[in-house]
Amino acid sequence: xxxxxxxxxxxxxxxxxxxxxxxxxPIEKMTVREITDAxxxxxxxxxxxxxxxxxxxxxxxxSILPGEEQFxxxxxxxxxxxxxxxxxxxxxxxxxxxxxxxxVLLGPNGDPMFVSRIKARVRRLLIPHSSELHKLNERxxxxxxxxxxxxxSSRLGIFTLWFSRGKxxxxxxxxxxxxxxxxxxxxxxxxxxxHRNGSE
Amino acid sequence: xxxxxxxxxxxxxxxxxxxxxxxxxPIEKMTVREITDAxxxxxxxxxxxxxxxxxxxxxxxxSILPGEEQFxxxxxxxxxxxxxxxxxxxxxxxxxxxxxxxxVLLGPNGDPMFVSRIKARVRRLLIPHSSELHKLNERxxxxxxxxxxxxxSSRLGIFTLWFSRGKxxxxxxxxxxxxxxxxxxxxxxxxxxxHRNGSE
DNA sequence: CTTTATCCAACAACGTGTTGTATACTGGTC
DNA sequence: GACCAGTATACAACACGTTGTTGGATAAAG
Numbered sequence: 093x094x095x096x097x098x099x100x101x102x103x104x105x106x107x108x109x110x111x112x113x114x115x116x117x118p119i120e121k122m123t124v125r126e127i128t129d130a131x132x133x134x135x136x137x138x139x140x141x142x143x144x145x146x147x148x149x150x151x152x153x154x155s156i157l158p159g160e161e162q163f164x165x166x167x168x169x170x171x172x173x174x175x176x177x178x179x180x181x182x183x184x185x186x187x188x189x190x191x192x193x194x195x196v197l198l199g200p201n202g203d204p205m206f207v208s209r210i211k212a213r214v215r216r217l218l219i220p221h222s223s224e225l226h227k228l229n230e231r232x233x234x235x236x237x238x239x240x241x242x243x244x245s246s247r248l249g250i251f252t253l254w255f256s257r258g259k260x261x262x263x264x265x266x267x268x269x270x271x272x273x274x275x276x277x278x279x280x281x282x283x284x285x286x287h288r289n290g291s292e
Numbered sequence: 293x294x295x296x297x298x299x300x301x302x303x304x305x306x307x308x309x310x311x312x313x314x315x316x317x318p319i320e321k322m323t324v325r326e327i328t329d330a331x332x333x334x335x336x337x338x339x340x341x342x343x344x345x346x347x348x349x350x351x352x353x354x355s356i357l358p359g360e361e362q363f364x365x366x367x368x369x370x371x372x373x374x375x376x377x378x379x380x381x382x383x384x385x386x387x388x389x390x391x392x393x394x395x396v397l398l399g400p401n402g403d404p405m406f407v408s409r410i411k412a413r414v415r416r417l418l419i420p421h422s423s424e425l426h427k428l429n430e431r432x433x434x435x436x437x438x439x440x441x442x443x444x445s446s447r448l449g450i451f452t453l454w455f456s457r458g459k460x461x462x463x464x465x466x467x468x469x470x471x472x473x474x475x476x477x478x479x480x481x482x483x484x485x486x487h488r489n490g491s492e
Numbered sequence: 493c494t495t496t497a498t499c500c501a502a503c504a505a506c507g508t509g510t511t512g513t514a515t516a517c518t519g520g521t522c
Numbered sequence: 523g524a525c526c527a528g529t530a531t532a533c534a535a536c537a538c539g540t541t542g543t544t545g546g547a548t549a550a551a552g
Contacts, residue, residue, distance in 0.1 A: 099497070120320045120346075123540065134499050139542065146320075176479065200408040208400040211449075232485050234461055235469055238450050239478050242470075245449025246442035249411075253441045261434055269435055270442075277477040278439050279376065285432050299530070323507060334532050339509065 103141045105131050110148045111193075118201050119145060153197065153206050156190045157213065164217055180271055184263065187251045195255040198248060207248070214244050243274060303341045305331050310348045311393075318401050319345060353397065353406050356390045357413065364417055380471055384463065387451045395455035398448060407448070414444050443474060 109131040113122055122145055128135045142148045187194060197206045218240050228236060247270060254266060272281050309331040313322055322345055328335045342348045387394060397406045418440050428436060447470060454466060472481050 102497080124542090125540080135541095136500080136543085137498060140497080143542090198404075200405045202404045204398075204402045204404055204407075205400045207404075228485065231461070231465070232488075235465070236482065236485065238453065238461070238466070238469060239473065239482050241449050241453045242446035242473055243478050246446040249441050249445025250438050253438065261431070261438070265431070265435070266438070269438060273439065273442055273477065274479045275477045277473065277475045277480070278443050279474045280477070282436065282439050285428065285436065288432075302530075324509090325507080336510085336533080337531060340530080343509090 099141075102133065102137065106133065106138060106141060107148060107152060110145070111152060114149070114201075115196050119149060119203075149203060152193065153203070153209070156193050156197075157209065158186065176274070177271065180267060180274075183247060184251075184267060188263075191251075191255050195252060198252040199256060210248070211241065211244050215240055246270075246273070299341075302333065302337065306333065306338060306341060307348060307352060310345070311352060314349070314401075315396055319349060319403075349403060352393065353403070353409070356393050356397075357409065358386065376474070377471065380467060380474075383447060384451075384467060388463075391451075391455050395452060398452040399456060410448070411441065411444050415440055446470075446473070 106127060110122075110127050113126060113130065124138050124145065125135050127145075127148075128138050142151070197203055215237060219237060250266070250270060254261065269281070276284075306327060310322075310327050313326060313330065324338050324345065325335050327345075327348075328338050342351070397403055415437060419437060450466070450470060454461065469481070476484075
């Protein structure tokens with residue numbers, strides 16, 4: 093009775109229960125036994141698939157981070173200046189798709205390593221793709237990287253907050269807000285909000 | 293011989309060595325023995341001052357996070373729209389002052405809890421201080437919080453990157469960049485950079 | 493009947509947090 | 523100056539839990 097266990101299923105089951113616990117408590121308080129007990133496996137089985145609790149975390153992170161190709165595709169229009177609406181929408185779709193995971197990984201009990209991996213990835217892919225970038229002098233190219241950093245940071249920050257607040261705003265509104273902000277600056281957007289309300 | 297140990301000194305010495313190690317390796321790989329050995333104290337002594345390695349980290353974070361009053365002072369002109377140059381400068385001074393610590397705490401081996409504490413702090417202080425904010429309707433007030441989140445995120449992101457790159461840009465340039473970005477939007481700033489270079 | 497995936501038990505090594513006792517220096521008191 | 527109480531640390535030993543590993547048993551699949 094009980095059909096033969098399939099390795100991939102077992103691994104996934106372990107990951108699922110790992111994640112369920114990871115959502116509730118900081119990783120350093122987790123134990124391998126806790127995971128395997130919950131998953132209904134022997135403790136030793138965990139070590140068949142992972143070397144470590146951190147290894148399990150890595151596995152989950154890897155499953156989220158899109159492959160190089162997919163990522164490249166997703167990002168390439170971003171700074172051609174062609175269609176920034178489209179670029180932003182793709183970013184949002186990515187975030188929506190993995191929202192449950194991202195919320196935790198980028199949150200207070202998340203993994204800073206993951207954040208830095210994402211950022212580095214975006215930087216590395218975004219910078220060389222800007223075809224007009226070679227025109228820039230040394231210093232401006234550096235500044236450009238800081239611009240990119242700012243954009244990623246604020247996007248991630250906003251979305252993480254949005255998720256942690258249970259999506260208290262329609263996606264369209266958030267989209268428009270981020271778009272305006274990148275186009276006109278946060279200060280400007282704030283001012284407009286005040287004036288619009290003041291004249292009503 | 294060897295004068296009497298002063299508690300505050302001992303605690304500080306422990307913290308110093310904790311930090312020195314924390315900079316080199318993730319906290320979950322640290323041991324109490326490692327710290328006390330380095331500091332030249334008995335392992336038991338650590339537990340006189342801290343309950344935990346994480347407690348020690350907390351202590352360091354607390355020493356960085358400015359007190360409510362100081363923080364309030366630092367932030368209050370921020371959104372009166374009066375002098376945003378000044379507000380930004382104060383932020384930068386804060387970052388410069390604790391740069392060595394912040395770089396690590398906000399970096400890949402940092403503490404996400406700390407990040408979220410900073411953000412929450414800024415939000416909590418910035419929002420109620422905007423005297424014109426009561427004019428806003430429900431939805432716009434929410435949007436405003438997202439604006440603040442974006443601003444904090446990008447500032448923190450930029451400065452962390454700046455530090456991790458060994459301050460590869462003059463402080464003034466960074467200041468101007470962030471200022472422009474918040475005033476005109478990252479997209480706009482990027483465009484200007486390209487055009488300025490193209491016409492030379 | 494062989495392969496494969498898991499179970500089970502036991503292991504040494506190590507880190508934890510706690511406790512009781514000892515030492516040494518300090519400051520104050522007579 | 524000698525004595526004493528208080529304090530900061532040292533030291534040693536403890537029970538406990540977790541780790542990562544191993545060797546052999548079990549059961550289902552082909």
